[in-house]
Amino acid sequence: MISFRRAFLxxxxxxxxxxxxxxxxxxxxxxxxxxxxxxxxxxxxxxxxADQVARFDKAKADNNERFLDITTVYDGGDxxxxxxxxxxxxxxxxxxxxxxxxxxxxxxLVLCRSSSKELSRLIGKYNVYDGVDVTDTEAVxxxxxxxxxxxxxxxxxxNNAGYxxxxxxxxxxxxxxxxxxxxxxxxxxxxxxxxNAAAVNSGALAExxxxxxxxxxxxxxxxRSTQNKDEGGDYGHHMSRAACNMAGxxxxxxxxxxxxxVILLHPGFNRTDMTAKYKEIWDKEGAVEPxxxxxxxxxxxxxxxxxxxxxxxxxxxxxxxxx
Numbered sequence: 001m002i003s004f005r006r007a008f009l010x011x012x013x014x015x016x017x018x019x020x021x022x023x024x025x026x027x028x029x030x031x032x033x034x035x036x037x038x039x040x041x042x043x044x045x046x047x048x049x050a051d052q053v054a055r056f057d058k059a060k061a062d063n064n065e066r067f068l069d070i071t072t073v074y075d076g077g078d079x080x081x082x083x084x085x086x087x088x089x090x091x092x093x094x095x096x097x098x099x100x101x102x103x104x105x106x107x108x109l110v111l112c113r114s115s116s117k118e119l120s121r122l123i124g125k126y127n128v129y130d131g132v133d134v135t136d137t138e139a140v141x142x143x144x145x146x147x148x149x150x151x152x153x154x155x156x157x158x159n160n161a162g163y164x165x166x167x168x169x170x171x172x173x174x175x176x177x178x179x180x181x182x183x184x185x186x187x188x189x190x191x192x193x194x195x196n197a198a199a200v201n202s203g204a205l206a207e208x209x210x211x212x213x214x215x216x217x218x219x220x221x222x223x224r225s226t227q228n229k230d231e232g233g234d235y236g237h238h239m240s241r242a243a244c245n246m247a248g249x250x251x252x253x254x255x256x257x258x259x260x261x262v263i264l265l266h267p268g269f270n271r272t273d274m275t276a277k278y279k280e281i282w283d284k285e286g287a288v289e290p291x292x293x294x295x296x297x298x299x300x301x302x303x304x305x306x307x308x309x310x311x312x313x314x315x316x317x318x319x320x321x322x323x
Contacts, residue, residue: 046319046320047319047320047321047322048314048316048317048319048320048321050223050226050227051226052269052285052286053284053285055286055316055317056284056285056286059286059316059317064317066317066318067286067316067317070292070295070296070299071295073299074295074298074299076100076103076104076295076298076299076302077104078302079101079104079105079106079156079298079302080104080105080106081105081106081107082106082107082155082156083106083107083109083151083152083153083154083155083156083206084101084106084107084108084109084154084155084156084157084158085108085109085110085111085147085154085156085157085158085199086098086101086108086109086110086111086157086158086160087110087111087112087134087157087158087159087160087161087191087192087195088111088112088134088160088161088162089108089110089111089112089119089158089160090110090112090113090114090115090116090119090128090130091116091273092270092272092273092274092290093160093214093267093270093272093290093293093294093297094110094112094158094160094161095119095290096290096291096293096294097158097160097294097297097298098110098119098122098123099122099291099294100291100294100295100298101298102122102123104298107127107151108122108123108127109123109127109128109129109147109154110123110127110128110129110130111129111132111134111140111143111147111161111195112128112129112130112132112161113130113131113132113133114130114131115128115130126150129143129146129147134161134187134190134191134192134194134195135186135187135190135191135194137194137198140194140195140198141198141201141202143198144195144198144199144202144204145198145202145204147202147204148202148203148204152206153204153205153206153207153209154199154204154205154206154209155206155209155210156209156210156211156212156301157195157196157199157205157209157210157211157212158212158214158297158301159191159192159195159196159211159212159213159214160214161187161191162187162188162191162214163183163184163187163188163240164184164237164274165177165180165181165183165184165236165237166277168233168234169181169233169234169235169236170232170233171232171233176235177236180236181235181236181239181240182236183236184236184237184239184240185236185239185240185243187240188215188240188241188243188244189239189240189241189243189244189247190243190247192213192244192247192248193247193251196211196251196262199211200255200258200260205260207259208259208260208261209260209261210260210261210263210301210304210305211251211255211260211261211262211263212262212263212265212297212301212304213244213248213262213263213264213265214265214267214297215241215244215245215248215264215265215266215312216237216241216266216267217266217314217321218234218237218238218241218242219238219240219241219242219243219244219245219312220242220245220312220321220322220323221242221323222322222323223321223322224238244264245264245312245323248262248264248310248312249262249264249310252309252310253310256306256309259306261304261305261306261308261309262309262310263300263301263304263308263309263310263311263313264310264311264312264313265297265300265301265313265315266312266313266314266315266316266321267293267296267297267315268286268287268288268293268296268314268315268316269282269285269286269287269288269316270287270288270289270290270292270293271287271288271289271290272290275287286316293315296315296316297315299315299318300313300315300318303318
C-alpha cells in the first residue's frame with residue numbers, strides 16, 4: 001500500500017538529516033527509482049528505507065534480528081528505579097509502554113484525560129494524573145507541579161498522547177476539515193511542547209532527564225514524494241507531525257545547555273485500534289503487537305543521550321528518518 005522514497009538535497013548530504021503514534025496511511029504507488037538515501041540504506045547506512053514494504057522485506061531477507069525480534073537486543077534494566085512519566089498512557093501503545101515500565105521496576109506516572117480501573121491497579125491511583133488534556137496549558141502546568149510535589153524528580157518523559165483524524169482530507173474532493181487540522185496540530189504538535197515546558201519550568205526534571213517525543217514518519221517532508229506520491233492529502237496528520245518534529249528539534253537546541261536530551265521517535269506500525277482500519281496490510285508491512293512496539297520505543301529511549309539529541313529515529317530499525 002505505502003511506498004516510501006527519500007532524496008537528499010545534493011548541496012547538503014549530511015547536514016540536512018534532523019532529529020516522529022501513527023504510521024502514514026496513504027494509497028501511494030511505489031516508485032521504481034532508488035534515492036540516494038535508500039542507496040545509503042542498501043549499503044548498511046544510517047538511514048531508514050522509506051518504502052515500508054521494502055523495509056520489512058529487506059529485514060526478512062537479511063534476517064535482521066533487531067528489526068524482526070526486538071527482544072534479541074532489548075534490555076530495559078537501565079530504567080529500574082527511574083521515575084518515568086507517560087502522556088496518554090491509559091490505552092493503546094501508551095498503556096503497553098506503562099506496563100513495560102512497571103515490569104522493569106520503574107515508577108510509572110501517567111498523565112491522561114481519563115483513567116481506568118486497570119491503569120489504577122497497574123501503577124496505583126496516586127500515580128495517575130487524569131483529567132489532563134495536553135491542549136490545556138493551565139491543566140498541564142498544574143499537573144506537573146503536583147507531580148513534582150508528590151514524589152520528586154522525573155528521569156524521563158514519554159510524550160505519547162496523540163490524535164489521528166481518520167478521513168483522508170483532499171482539496172480536490174472538497175473534504176478539508178480545518179478544525180480537525182488545528183485539533184491535530186494542537187494535540188500532536190503543541191502537546192509535547194506544553195508538557196516538556198511545564199516539566200522544565202516547574203523544576204520537575206532530574207539532572208540529565210530524557211524527553212522522548214513519539215511522533216511519526218508522517219512528519220518527514222522528504223518522504224511525502226513517495227508516501228503520498230501523486231496523491232497528497234491527509235493534511236492535518238502530516239502537518240501536525242511536522243510541527244511536532246520542528247518543536248522537538250528546537251527544544252533539543254534550547255535545552256542542551258541544561259543537560260536535557262530530546263529524541264523524536266517514529267514507533268513503527270503497531271496493531272492498535274487506531275490502525276485497525278488498515279489491518280489488511282498489517283502482515284505485509286510488518287505491523288507488530290503494541291507490547292512489541294512498546295519495547296521498541298523504550299529501547300531507543302534508553303539509548304538516547306546528548307549525542308543523539310534532536311534526532312528523528314525509526315524504532316523499527318533504529319535508523320534515522322530525514323526531514
